[in-house]
Amino acid sequence: MAHDELRAKVATACRVLGARQLVDGVLGHVSARAGEGMLTRCRGPRERGVARTEPADVRLADLAEGQHLEPGGGWDVPKEWPIHAALYQARPEVGAVVHAHPRAAVICSLAGLAPRPVIGSYNMPALRMALDGVPTYPRAILISRLELAREMLDAMGASRVCVLYGHGITAAGETVEQATVAALNLTELLSLTVTLAQLAASPPPLPAADLAELPDLGSRLNDQLTWQSLVAELGSEPGA
Ligand SMILES: [Zn+2]
Numbered sequence: 001m002a003h004d005e006l007r008a009k010v011a012t013a014c015r016v017l018g019a020r021q022l023v024d025g026v027l028g029h030v031s032a033r034a035g036e037g038m039l040t041r042c043r044g045p046r047e048r049g050v051a052r053t054e055p056a057d058v059r060l061a062d063l064a065e066g067q068h069l070e071p072g073g074g075w076d077v078p079k080e081w082p083i084h085a086a087l088y089q090a091r092p093e094v095g096a097v098v099h100a101h102p103r104a105a106v107i108c109s110l111a112g113l114a115p116r117p118v119i120g121s122y123n124m125p126a127l128r129m130a131l132d133g134v135p136t137y138p139r140a141i142l143i144s145r146l147e148l149a150r151e152m153l154d155a156m157g158a159s160r161v162c163v164l165y166g167h168g169i170t171a172a173g174e175t176v177e178q179a180t181v182a183a184l185n186l187t188e189l190l191s192l193t194v195t196l197a198q199l200a201a202s203p204p205p206l207p208a209a210d211l212a213e214l215p216d217l218g219s220r221l222n223d224q225l226t227w228q229s230l231v232a233e234l235g236s237e238p239g240a
Helices: 003-019 081-090 103-111 124-132 146-156 176-198 208-213 219-234
Strands: 029-034 037-041 058-062 096-100 161-164 168-173
Touching (some): 003 096, 029 081, 029 176, 146 161, 168 176
């Protein structure tokens, strides 16, 4: 995919995350693998928050040091660029990464709440995340060095998502669409987990017979359709 097309898609993903309250103010970023580097949401001279990201805010950086690979123009690569770079270095299938700070991730991790497979057709991708188990990176630090990002990768294992203790989430996908939708599904799962804990409710896991009735729709088509509806919700705002 051409860099400019990918740049616009990363910007759109930022706006979707903003519309769904996964990011607040200038915190959080999205990237896409681009050749030997990554197109990353940077903080720029016209900063208006992640929810109002424009394609010009998405800049090409290298994977080894997070340095600009095109004229910087006053944009700063996020301090947590290693979250993105480490995933691209270690996992060739990963084409896009979302890092966000949803409140439910912070509450779940601080309270030691692990999502359980209790929902069904309400959100099947979220159910599958709960069945697979959602890993947690146990340190609440700024992941500003590759060695720390590699610790996160160790905690993440083969999962597409990871909760960062007292911090937020990381979600990866083959495409920007997949990573974005995975971040939204994870956040929904964590929000439900928080609400159930507040209600002191402990529903039983979904029975095996009901699980067997739930089709695996395949992530690629499902994520693409979900993405299209999320973009449509943004309306005709710039970058959408
Ligand atoms: Zn962060």
